[in-house]
Amino acid sequence: MKKLRLKLRVVQNFLVGKFIFVNGIISIIILGLILTFLVYNSIRFFSSYPFFDFLFGTRWSPTVNEKFGFVPLLVGSLEVAFGGILIAIPLGVGVAIYIGELAPRFIREIFKPIIEVLATIPSVVIGFIGLKTIVPLVKNVFNLSIGLTALAGSITLAFMSLPTIISISEDAINAVPTRFRHASMALGATKWETTIRTVFPAASSGIMAAVMLGLGRVVGETMTVLMITGNSPRIVFSWLQPVRTITATIAAEMGETVQGGLHYSALFAIGLILFIMTFLINLIADRYVQRIRSI
């Protein structure tokens, strides 16, 4: 009897191990499922629409004449994202250096949770606030007829990517060994010279990781850009005009499509491209993260 129970326990332990293993690899399974279903649903589009017309097409007008040119959406996404990241880098890295290196302890303890709160505010709320404040501001400052522009989107997205950039840059700065600082100061450098010439270069790969992750966040952000960039799928190279991003296109148009139709499938196709883009950005970021650990 006792032997049987012991055996049962061994079997239980074995089965539980298998069960836990399946849960352990769930993230691989889900990523695989996401990729599978993006591909599966975009097959119809790729098989019936000429690939080069899609990739290099300059017009996106799915309902009027079934043109699915990707270029306007790509330009829109890149414009908004790079604008956002250009604003966010000086702010984010500056704040990270201040909090991580210069600020007295009590200020750090106050500032860090406040920045964490910024990360938890839903994107639709930030988009709403942007719509009510930044959009009219852009309109008035630049004397435009409409404030829903790439610039308004970039400013709002910059603030949304700040928590990511700040927290990861700060981790990188904290990971720089204290002996680096001591060595620099012993050579007669001031605290600021130490920060900028010793700590900053040593933390630079971590800061690159932070910027890449911020970029990934900005490229994938949907609701804010949907609400405030004006949603006009034309190719423009000005920050003061309305644009349309990849994400906003998917969110705005999926509701009007016929399920299983060409337009429906096209939206999955641009979703697939978006997935690949963010995947690559994250892989690059991970490379830089690995380098922080090896300091």
Added chain:
Amino acid sequence: MKYRYLKQNLWYSILLFLSIIVISFVFGIIIYLFVKGGPALSWEFISQKPSAGMREGGILPAILGTLYLIIGTVIIALPIGVFSAIYLNEYARKNRLTRIIRLSIINMSGVPSVVFGLFGLGFFVMFLKFGKSILSGSLTLGFLILPIIITASEEALKSVPDTYRNASFALGANKWQTVVRIVLPQALPGIITGSVIGIGRAAGETAPIIFTVVAFSQPNLPNSIFSQVMALPYHLYVLATQLPNAPEDMQWGTALVLLIMVLFFTVIGAAIRARARMRRKE
């Protein structure tokens, strides 16, 4: 020499100034929302159904819809996330597979939320034929917050000292018994914190639920997990951009209710974490 210190002070001031801009922006958002949305809040606003084409009345169905989604999301994400963390911390060896799993988790947290929405539409709504429903929406949101729950749970498990495990093994317990009776109870506060933060994230997400669950207007309350519901974030989007002449105060009120809901979860999460830290110090 003096010049170098002058330069230092100048840069310190600039960085302090940048930090203050960012901090005041955060405060600005929250205070502005309370000021503009506060007057719209009333018992009627949160306890009544919308009327007059959603331009009057309250937002009760949207609040309840979000609550249902949160509950569904936790039921799905919590067990999977915790088991996954147990695998990574207690069972996994340091090999190639583990490295790939970790990379997948990082990449999963970087997948744009709208892509999760597409996936939910393609897989749950269409392929598994759950339709636009609470079930589809909860599954989609559950998958979305998995990385948060896995990472937080793993941190919590890691903080349990190995001496506990060795003591349990020495008493003849096997691995599973040790995990369930010794390690998990110790790690519980950390796991709850992670889940609460995940819930806050799920409550505010809009893009993943547009295709999988929400209805533009659905004043009736759901009667099964296959019903569509309204949800706060989508309702705010609709009021702000899709519905012409939606009253300003209803827009601000909805935004404020959503913010309060999310901040509520953030504060609870932080409180549990702080309490657990204090106890450990004792």
